[in-house]
Amino acid sequence: MNKVLFKLHRLLALLICAPLLLISLSGSVLVYKHEIDALLMPERVRVAAVGEARQSFDVLLHAFNQAYPAYEVTGWQLFADPGRADLVYVMAHGGSEWSSLFVDQYRAKILSDPSPPKYYVTDLVREFHYTFLAGDIGLLLCAVVAVLLCIQALIGMILHRKFWKVLFTFRYRARPIIYFGDLHKLLGVVATPVLLVLGFTGAYWNINQLSYSLAKPVMLSAPYIVGERLYNPTLSIDALLRESQGRLVDFAPSFISLPSKPGYAINILGGVSGQNPLYSEFANSIRYDAQTGDFSGLRDIRESSVTAQMKNSFRRLHFGDFAGNWSRLIWAVLGFSPVMLIASGIAMWRIRRPQRLRQAEKRSNLAN
Template sequence: MSKKKLFKLHSWSALLAMIPILVISITGSIIVFKPEIDAWLMPDSVTLTQVSSERQSLNSLIDSIHTQLPGYELGTWEVFDDKQTADAVYVIKRGSFDWFKVYLNPYTGAVLSQPVVLDHYFTDWLVKLHYTFLLKDAGVFVGLLSAVILLFLGISGIIIYRQFWKRFFTLRWDKQMRVFFSDFHKMVGITASPVLIILAITGGYWNLAEFVGEVTQTHEQERFVIQSHRYSQAISFDALNLDAMQRIEGFKLTYLVFPYKPGVNISFRGAVPTANPLMSDYSSGASYDRTNGEFMVKWDIRSSGLGAKTLDSFINLHFGTFAGLTSRVLWSVLGAMPLFLAFTGFYLWYSRRVKKQVSKRNRHALSYA
């Protein structure tokens, strides 16, 4: 494909997906700092103060949740053991399959908030907007298409401006606005392209997985209603956690999955010591039978193949958490660059369009002169 044709395709693709990509980039740049925003907006629910004790046992906490929320069943559980952050517990209302979120003090067993829908809090609403455009399954598909277009824009931009290094730091202030915007568009685009490509690949993969999962979901699961515990009351979750720690060296629990629907068993997911900063806090774990607690399978990212490690790295790569605050700030700033690229790109496209129309009218006038 010629450079001219690629440039046209690049321009029209950007115009086609401009609005959804702007929504994704702006919300994503904010979500990078979700923990800090939550702590600021909801200090009484999210932030723990003056914690001097150790976490209560899982069995004790589970009993405490059922006592305080008798009309709900446990779905999933985000575990934080830093004496500063409350656990986030996701529960399902009995007689339905409606999910709600509560915050839990794991050191006292107190539920710190009332059950609310998953997009009740501001940052959770932003996540839903970022992920689905508030359009449910259709929004997941729109997000997938937007990610594909963003990936194309990043790659095609690098190809079109592959000799960018010759004038990379050049901004011709003394020229026309169109020239300055052209220089600025190239500089910002080339700088942000590597991060935008990473975001497109990782986000697009998750949207694809979610979309395929929704399409292939069985009718039985669609009609499923939870009525009571879907695991044996004789199971000790503390014993299962200890078993996972013994089977996986250095395992630290960060996420617990309950058997909330058909086909789902009990899963302990967590982090393990590794020199690879791209490995997530959910990289390893073990699953157990929901009826008797028998061990089923384990996975340790340190002994996994390249494919598993690559997919697990998507979490830290997408949210920029692999190098602490530095990478998060960088991801937030570069992730917002489509805002500037959209403005400058639209201006350049409109300028070229006006210029062509003026030239066409001039040629038309000369033909009748």
């Protein structure tokens, strides 16, 4: 049984090693996406927050609408870090694609022009991470790699089910085959739980996105072309925010979703103080009619089904930010571990290859 599993383990490693290397490298980079953005373009993503109070949303929206009258705001993201600029999603009149820009929330200043997806380096890396920049084919390939990674990790767990015997064994002065063998087993034991989480959540998202992408031509005969504001311009977003915080105790808004199609509502998403750390910052939502501003619904993740709560936890589990910088560091390091596992696996294969060739030659000579 172990011999069959070992061969399957090796075969799967050969099949997915190249794409998995690329996914692992890009994923570890994305754990620190904002920090990289702050190094590459600090004037866009960072703001001076000392001694300043953020402007009201009505003021911020007015400033944007004045600067870009041919665009409509469809989403406004706030961050817990006060030194991080707001991220605003917009759509141009006469189009159906979204763009994004950064806004200084303390001075109502537009920090960048509307830019399409994949415009910035880290956005390009993110797109590469789950599609290889190959559209639906890339989505499918990344989903397959994620599923095979889960299978590979499970096989590794079975092969090393008595992992406690090797957990603290690393004979770094031993012969190369023993050195690489110990390194491979130690890395596998430590990294497997994280790799299973990353593989499962990544496969789930890619399969969901692929299903949506394939069904989109059936659901929509033509994309909606933005031509006007789809919410009542006299509504006060600040008033809705105050009302939302009365609906949920200790509610902290993190995203304001404005209508991008006729009939859509205004949604205010956010977290609640003291909520499960695995729930995302968008876990709860409060919905308002886009024309009247009347309350029309609420989603409290704490009262949702177990399935909904599990799905909501996928975001933090995949990016590893549920316990601050420590969990992000662990996710970045262990997310990179497939590179080391593949390297140590190849090293063991190369060391053992001459021995296997000699054994094959010996069997051939005996047969003759």
